[in-house]
Amino acid sequence: MPESRPHALFSFGTLLDEQVQKTLFGGPVPTAPASLAGHRTRPLRITDPAVVATSGLDVHLILERAIGSSVPGAVLRLTDEDLAAADEYEVDDYVRRRVRLSSGEGAWAYLDAKPLRPAARLVVVGDSIAYGRCDPGGGWAGRLAAAHIAADETAHRVFNLSIPGSKLTDVAAQTPPLLAPRLPDTLLVAAGINDSTDPEATARVPESLAALATAAEAQGARLVVLGPTWLDESRTADYEGLTFTEAGALALRATLRAWCAAHHVDFVDMWEPLRGRPNLLTDGLHPDAEGHALLHRRLESLTT
Template sequence: MTESHPHPLFAHGTLLDPQVQAALFGRTVPTTPASLTGHTAGPLEIADGSRNLRREFGGTVEGAVLHLTERELAAADAHAGDDFARRRVLLGSGEPAWAHLDARPLRPAARIVIVGDSIAYGRCDPQGGWAAHLAAAHIASNETGHRVFNLAIPGSTLADVAAQTPPLLAPRHPDTLVVAAGINDSAELLAAPDTTRDNLSHLADRLTPLAATALRHNARMVVVGPAWLDETRLDDYEGLRFTTARALALRAALRAWCEDNHIDFIDLWEPLRDRPHLFVDGVHPTPDGHKELFRHLST
């Protein structure tokens, strides 16, 4: 963007001080009063003195939008530090803007919706998988304000998730949308090996509308990458072939899209890597495997 199309950044602390702006940007920048709904100011402080933004249904944080050049926006990112990530939010006016949020996306969450496939659903784990462990811990920390809605459906691809999710969000008032799908997009059809089925090249077509849907609900989107799989047990899995190479390609594509679009990415590859005993069938984790994934998500 150029000087004539500034980047809007929501701020609510000393970044609004003209002296701080002059020191950081070399000028006093234009600002517009604004509010951020669905948030409250928590105890963790950014370098500029702003308190960390946390999610709270019905909450409001008063502040202002700074209209920054691309260079100034990069300076604000550096000023915020590694504990914070710049993400899209929806202002009380309905306009989108940037804001610096907790770099650990699940820590400030209150109302979480999970969409995805059989692994997110918790298949092969009578306790409900990593999502159920996450729900139990999250709700136990705040029984009044915290909720987790697991809407994952076994067999889902990202195309399925993109089509099914929009009408499900409004009744649940989510502030965080966890998208845990994609491994089915990486599978190859055994019945038609010569047929082009490269769903991986269409990931952006699925993820972009999901990100837009999340923003309309002022929800932070979090993409969960695939877990390691045991390819030696997956030569023919219900007419599909899952391979390490394709799963790694999915992981790389999801990560790259998230980095390009300032969306949170949680990598689940390493917790189960080279640990085949934590799988029921090569792709679905055992109950202990799901506990390992939950522990990784919680750190």
């Protein structure tokens, strides 16, 4: 029986080298020319001596977004064992994520481990916290937009499509048709704290995330999932007819983290910046301006 090679991995660098393939996979693997639109490469200094010894190079390439550019390379057809070996070979500056090739085929590729560093055009979707309720400055998303656009006013864009009161099922239904006109390279999903009030809604989170992942990949965008923020349940036991509890929010957080880990999707934990700081929540749930500034600082760490 022929060996199963279920994985398509796009490579543009040292994984195409014959010696590297011999070291990692035991020999050459089936390869076909391919390209990745909307990207270019930049050099990355490698300090891991084992990786340098394998490739013979201390400078590799890493992808960054660039509308109108294209990166030539090839698709490698890999077994489960081959893919695990490739994961082990790549240094911590890279993570394996889904991309859509110029041909329309979906594939794995090794991208920048900091998901917002290579981003140019971001779409933000979520609920009232992502919308910026209770902060005249526009919340963490408004601060992210200001800093992002200031860094490159010509190429950078941020579109905040968050709607107060939304659950992830709403976001998954509403988002796909809104993406194409905005040409996003990154879809930032602020997973709704509203889902934590209903165990049935929490149970549907994986289905909603899968739909959003499909929508993102169809646009060639990277999916980044933000976990819930800490809440002060002493003030949210009866919040506009809903009951927000720390246990419910933590269950949602665990579900999001587990799904993202299983599907190689970026998960950003937003819990810690506000944990145990009820003075930064205007009503036990929504951060004030200082709280949003802390959340933005957490996201800012993913841009440099």
